[in-house]
Amino acid sequence: MSSFKELFTIFQLQPNARREALYGLSFIGLWIVGFLLFTLFPMIATLAFTFTNINLAQETPLQFVGLQNYLAMFNDSQLRNAIGVTFKYALIALPIGLALPLGVALLLNSKHLRAKSFFSIMFYLPYVIPFVAGIFAWGSLLNPESGWINQTLEALGVQNPPGWLNDPTWVYPSLVILGLWGIGGAVIINLASLQGIPTELYDAAKVDGAGWWATLWNVTLPMMSPVIFYSLVLGIVGVFQYFLVPLVITDGTGRPDGATMFFNLYLYKTFFTFQNMSYGAAQAWVLFLLILALTIFLFWSSKYWVHYTGDTR
Amino acid sequence: MQAKPLNETQRAAASDVSTSARAKRSLRENGKSLTITFVAIALLAAFLSPLLRITMNSFKTANQVAEYGTPLYPAKPRVVEYQGKEYDIYKVPLAEGVRELALYKKGRATSEFLDPANLDAPPIVWEGAWRSLDRAWEFAPTLSNYQQVWDLLDYPRLMFNTIAIAIIGTIGTLFSNTLVAYGFARFRIPGKQFLFTILIATIFLPAAVTLIPTYTIFVKIGWIGTWLPLLVPTFFANAYDVFLLRQFFLTIPREMDEAAMIDGAGPLRILRSVILPQAWPVVIAVGIFHFVYTWNDYFGPLIYLSTRPDLQPIAVGLARFNSIYGNKPELVQAGTIMTLILPVIIFIFTQKYFMQGVVITGVEK
Numbered sequence: 001m002s003s004f005k006e007l008f009t010i011f012q013l014q015p016n017a018r019r020e021a022l023y024g025l026s027f028i029g030l031w032i033v034g035f036l037l038f039t040l041f042p043m044i045a046t047l048a049f050t051f052t053n054i055n056l057a058q059e060t061p062l063q064f065v066g067l068q069n070y071l072a073m074f075n076d077s078q079l080r081n082a083i084g085v086t087f088k089y090a091l092i093a094l095p096i097g098l099a100l101p102l103g104v105a106l107l108l109n110s111k112h113l114r115a116k117s118f119f120s121i122m123f124y125l126p127y128v129i130p131f132v133a134g135i136f137a138w139g140s141l142l143n144p145e146s147g148w149i150n151q152t153l154e155a156l157g158v159q160n161p162p163g164w165l166n167d168p169t170w171v172y173p174s175l176v177i178l179g180l181w182g183i184g185g186a187v188i189i190n191l192a193s194l195q196g197i198p199t200e201l202y203d204a205a206k207v208d209g210a211g212w213w214a215t216l217w218n219v220t221l222p223m224m225s226p227v228i229f230y231s232l233v234l235g236i237v238g239v240f241q242y243f244l245v246p247l248v249i250t251d252g253t254g255r256p257d258g259a260t261m262f263f264n265l266y267l268y269k270t271f272f273t274f275q276n277m278s279y280g281a282a283q284a285w286v287l288f289l290l291i292l293a294l295t296i297f298l299f300w301s302s303k304y305w306v307h308y309t310g311d312t313r
Numbered sequence: 314m315q316a317k318p319l320n321e322t323q324r325a326a327a328s329d330v331s332t333s334a335r336a337k338r339s340l341r342e343n344g345k346s347l348t349i350t351f352v353a354i355a356l357l358a359a360f361l362s363p364l365l366r367i368t369m370n371s372f373k374t375a376n377q378v379a380e381y382g383t384p385l386y387p388a389k390p391r392v393v394e395y396q397g398k399e400y401d402i403y404k405v406p407l408a409e410g411v412r413e414l415a416l417y418k419k420g421r422a423t424s425e426f427l428d429p430a431n432l433d434a435p436p437i438v439w440e441g442a443w444r445s446l447d448r449a450w451e452f453a454p455t456l457s458n459y460q461q462v463w464d465l466l467d468y469p470r471l472m473f474n475t476i477a478i479a480i481i482g483t484i485g486t487l488f489s490n491t492l493v494a495y496g497f498a499r500f501r502i503p504g505k506q507f508l509f510t511i512l513i514a515t516i517f518l519p520a521a522v523t524l525i526p527t528y529t530i531f532v533k534i535g536w537i538g539t540w541l542p543l544l545v546p547t548f549f550a551n552a553y554d555v556f557l558l559r560q561f562f563l564t565i566p567r568e569m570d571e572a573a574m575i576d577g578a579g580p581l582r583i584l585r586s587v588i589l590p591q592a593w594p595v596v597i598a599v600g601i602f603h604f605v606y607t608w609n610d611y612f613g614p615l616i617y618l619s620t621r622p623d624l625q626p627i628a629v630g631l632a633r634f635n636s637i638y639g640n641k642p643e644l645v646q647a648g649t650i651m652t653l654i655l656p657v658i659i660f661i662f663t664q665k666y667f668m669q670g671v672v673i674t675g676v677e678k
Contacts (some may be wrong), residue, residue, distance in 0.1 A: 007504035010469050017501065023580050024500025028508065031493040034549020038527065039515055045526035056529060107356070112342070121358040121664050123360065124671075128656040130609045132628045136635060136649045137363035140370065140642060146381075148366060180360070183672050192672040223357060233517070241519050244611055249631050267521055272616065284521040295517055 047279035056277055069282035081258055082266040089262065090239045092172045092179070093179075097235050098228060101183045105190035106220075120191065127184025134181040135248055139165070142174055165249065168259040175260070180243055186231055193219070193227040225306045229298070236294050240287065243268060263287060321594035372454035372645035378643045388450035393429040402429060403446040405439050413449040414439075418549040427635030466634050466648055467623075475626035478543055478614075479607035485547030486554060486603040487596060494558030495584050499570065516552045520612075521581070528616065540624065542617040543610075554599045559593040560673050562588055583656075601663050608656045627652050 010021050024030075025288035054062055073079055107113065108120055114298050126134065141147045142164040150161040162170040197220065205215045221228075243265035246252070252269055254261030267287065367639035370378055391402040393415045400415035405426055414426035417436050424443040425436035435485045462468065494503070497509055531542045565588060573583050589596065618625045622633065631645075631652045638644045660667060 003507055005503065006507060009503040013503070020500050021502045024496045024505070027496025027500065027580075028505075029490045029496075030489050030548070031512065031550040031555065032508070034489075034546065035511070035515070037525055038546055038549065039518065042523035042526040043518075046522055049525065052483040056532065067585070079643045104356070107349070107353055110349050112346040113353055114346060118619045118667070119357060122357055124664070124668065125657065125660060126361070126364070128605045128608075128660040128667075129653040130611075130628045130631075132611055132632050133653040134363075136631070136645055137367045140366055140646060141363045146378075148362065153558065188668055188671045237517050237519070241521065248611070248635075251636060264519075264521060271525055271528075277529070281525050284519070284525060288519050288522040291519055293515065 005285075024170070046281045046284055047186050049278050050285055052278050054266075054278050056275060069279050070286075072279060073264070073282065073286065078261070079263075079266060082261050082263045085259060085261055086240060086242070087265040089172050089175065089242065090236070091237050093176050093201045093242070094232070094235050096176055097183070097186070097239075098231055100180075101186035101231070102190050102228070104183070104187045105194055106216075107193040108187070108191050120188065121227070123187050124184035126181035129181055131179070131182065131244065132248055135178050135245055138178045138180065139249065142177060166256055167258045171256060171259045175245055178249075190227055193224055213297070222307045226308060229302050229306045233295055236298070237291055240264070240291050240294075363412070367646040367649050370643050371458055371650050372456070373643055374455050374457070375641065375643055382447070384450050386452055387454040389453040391429075391449040391451045393427070393432070395427060395432045400427065402449040403443065403447060404449055405437075407437070407439065416443055416446075419443055458643050459651070462634075462644055462648045462651060465644070466630055466651070467639070468651060470623060471627040471630040473623065474624055475608060475628075478540055478626055479604045481540075481544050482547040482607050483600050483603045485544060486551070487600055489548050489550040490554035490558055490590070490599060491584070491596065494555045494562055495580075495588060497555065498559045498562035499567075499580075499583075499588075512552050512555060527596060531617065537617055538621045538624070539617075543613050557599060557670060557673055558592070558595060561592050565591050594666055595673065597663070598666040598673075601659065601667060602670060604659065605656050608652075 010018065010025075013021060051058060051064055051066060053065050053068075062146060081101065104123055108116060113119065129137075141149055144150055144161065144163050144166065148165075149164075149294060153161040164170050164174040201219050201223065202215065205219050210218065241264050243262045246254070246260035246262055246265055247268070250260055252265060252273070254265070263283075264287065267280055267283040270276050338416050350591075366385075369386055374387075374389065377383045377388065385415075386388075391413070392399045393402060394400075395415065395417075400417055402413050402415050403426070404411050405414045413429065414437060415429050416424060417427045418425035421442065423438055423440045425438055427436055428434055497505065497512075502508070527542075531537055536542050569587050570583050578586065607626070609628065610626070611632065614626050614629045618629065622630070625633075631648050634648050636644050
């Protein structure tokens with residue numbers, strides 16, 4: 001088992017081994033310095049800020065304020081709203097973010113599909129398009145009057161097609177649509193993992209008379225569970241930090257009706273717009289702890305539903 | 314069927330049955346293949362439809378974009394010149410079918426139309442309100458949106474900034490990540506596993522928890538309004554790229570290092586002449602990833618370069634452009650195309666490395 005203490009055994013090594021370790025450390029050193037400078041030190045500083053009234057333009061004397069910044073959160077209705085918004089979006093974005101790439105990958109992996117590599121490349125292609133450009137492209141499609149989506153819905157006889165980004169309810173699916181071009185990476189990862197499932201398992205399922213659904217449920221999904229787990233963890237980390245798309249399309253106003261005032265957007269505004277540094281820092285640590293707790297929970301739960309084959313390293 | 318000895322007939326019949334079964338099965342397979350491929354085409358068309366729409370709109374005039382019921386493609390209304398005057402062409406439903414005719418004399422209940430192919434023929438009288446008719450359009454893309462955006466967006470400057478930031482950052486990324494990945498892949502270091510776990514854990518760390526002090530320090534040391542906050546961190550490696558490179562380095566047999574070592578090569582020499590020559594596909598992948606990442610990056614340049622529009626990269630420029638010209642979709646969409654065109658071209662030429670890189674980072678976790 002590796003631990004922090006092990007680092008110090010370097011002083012007890014034989015000269016040759018020590019030389020190798022020192023060489024190795026000097027290569028890794030770049031990252032260690034970067035980690036201390038850009039990650040560990042700022043993290044600790046952020047934590048320290050949360051117990052003070054520190055500010056960029058320090059007008060009142062700097063002092064220790066205890067848990068005041070944390071207690072302030074309980075009376076902050078905007079923050080409560082922002083957390084609610086984030087969870088609402090997560091409930092829509094996470095399942096779609098898991099199922100859609102998997103579905104596309106299943107399609108691309110189908111033995112009946114012709115020109116597979118063409119389709120894989122084309123589904124991946126928009127992934128390289130900057131998300132700001134993607135927003136304007138999909139936003140144009142979502143335009144309630146002139147967009148193709150509503151025009152199609154009207155042609156199909158839908159009476160009152162949604163107002164999409166202007167509607168406090170429909171804004172969440174709209175945001176998911178704006179981000180659709182980001183699924184390319186997940187599609188390719190799912191596809192590679194599907195291709196890695198041993199064909200004997202499918203042969204065995206066929207012998208047992210399993211149909212398409214039964215095979216999907218009993219063979220494909222369990223074998224895909226490590227990738228689903230990986231996507232879920234990264235998805236949660238991503239979704240709780242989500243705010244750039246609303247920042248671009250609403251200039252951070254939270255339109256419509258505060259429905260896009262995400263936790264991280266509120267944090268951003270607390271710091272950059274309201275210049276409240278210590279309160280922003282406290283929110284950042286709460287966000288960090290929230291993500292950490294969810295990640296730990298997922299890792300704990302993984303032993304019940306994630307199937308690793310072979311050596312687990 | 315001809316008369317044949319019995320056993321032959323039987324054999325023929327048997328083989329007939331099996332070929333027809335095979336034919337039926339392959340027909341069914343073809344049918345499935347057709348269906349699935351068709352589903353994939355439909356899905357792909359929907360997935361890429363925004364690209365089609367903004368491309369079309371970017372070549373349209375402002376009038377066409379604003380007007381309802383115009384063609385999907387860039388077009389202008391057809392007109393015909395007759396006796397020094399221009400006449401609009403409409404689609405007129407006549408007894409013999411819909412004809413495209415020039416509106417010559419407007420009337421409330423009946424109007425007179427000319428045949429554009431034969432203008433000197435007597436006018437055709439049509440009963441009905443001409444306002445209810447559809448115009449006839451002709452394909453007419455305009456480049457004026459692109460010309461306008463080129464200047465309004467200061468496109469050459471934004472492109473220069475983006476490419477410069479991308480190239481310097483890519484150099485930093487390749488330099489630092491190669492060294493760090495080599496360290497993790499090849500050397501016995503006490504506590505290496507612990508350090509590697511920390512490295513991977515940084516992937517899950519929300520950026521907000523380091524942002525405030527980092528930004529504050531960049532303010533204090535005068536880095537705001539420069540590219541330094543975007544470039545300097547690339548020289549200190551990052552978890553994704555180290556992981557990707559390390560995974561690949563681990564697949565290179567150690568015997569080759571050892572042979573080079575016996576020949577007296579030092580660690581740096583081994584990296585340069587043994588590891589890198591074999592790992593270049595993944596090194597290229599990391600380079601392209603970073604290049605595309607820079608194109609996509611919005612938040613960093615936004616906060617660090619908000620006071621210096623002349624130093625901003627294109628993603629920030631495009632968002633700013635949209636907040637000014639949001640009511641002119643044809644301009645925003647031309648700008649969008651101008652933003653995405655280079656990454657798309659780079660991807661098309663390098664997609665092989667790209668897809669490999671994604672697979673290594675994703676699957677081996």
